[in-house]
Amino acid sequence: MEQSKIRALLDKYWKAETSVEEERALAEFFRQPEIPGDLEPVRGLFQWREEEAELRPGAGFDRRMLERIEGMESEGGGGERVRGEVMSVGMVVRGFSIRFAAAAAIILCLGIGLLIPMISPGPGQGGPGSAGGGVPVAEVAPAAAVKDTYTDPNKALAVVRRALLVASVRLNEGNHITQRNITRLHDSWQAVTGD
């Protein structure tokens, strides 16, 4: 792939706008032994991704696992279960019913957990502070009841929009700083290698 395209993709990568295919193309590029010196500092980032993907069990892993399983089985040979024993239908049903009971209990608890905040006057869930014709909504804030600041959705939208833009600007500032640091790293690399 042309270097200009790679650089354009890298720019996208720093902005977190690359697709999976584009990241694969970048990884492919950085797998080459010869790449421009200024891109050398970035190689590590993509190599790391490759190395992580290539993690495999070492030699003899299967054998060691089988030996351990056999060892555990022979240790427990005198116990309740004998190797190769067929489970009775009753055991299967009992096992299932315990699991079903556990699952039902968890679902019940989660359901109750969800229902309790709904029943109590919550954020826009009814109650004396509910919105209706511009009446302020009671927001259940943790530890204290907080009223909705705006009764007009247009005004609320304007504030949300502004807050999101501020967050966006500051996030991008962080991204630019990261880019600057990488450039600095590259300059240091060049100073060391003389590329």
Place this chain on the structure above:
Amino acid sequence: MNLIKLRTWGLLLSLLLAGRTGFAQDDAIGKFFGKYVDDDRFTVVSISPKMFRLMSKIRWDSVSSDLKETVGKLQSLRILSTSATPMTFYKEALEKIDRKEYEELITVRSKQDNVHFMVKESGNTIHELLMISVGDDGFTLVSFVGDIDLDKLARLSADMGIKGMENLKDVKRK
């Protein structure tokens, strides 16, 4: 048999309590808001899920699709800001944040201020974005709750062609 029943009820009760605690909203940031919501030194903005639902019913002219989608997935917004002893409140907020719940996303340090971005996520979904900033002109804590897409969020300012710090100051004055 009685012992088994007792154990079963004990287990159910603990699960029930766990379920209730899991949905409780008494997190550290919530308590922080609760503590200062009526404090005159603070400017507080709170937008509830109900208001977000009302917002979806108004006209969305001149709003970019990214912004529309981002707002559409938000459930609540809380802003707390003050110009009084900003560093004290900044330290208090940072101390109260449970680092097991909130993961540090990025920290921006500039001459004007420091900004921390923290996220609360489960799986690949960010459920809360917390922005805490402190500078000479004040302390601000912003909490966005909902389904947050950082890619879209980062694109918003680019879409609007906005750069710099001016907007943060505008929000603080609101």
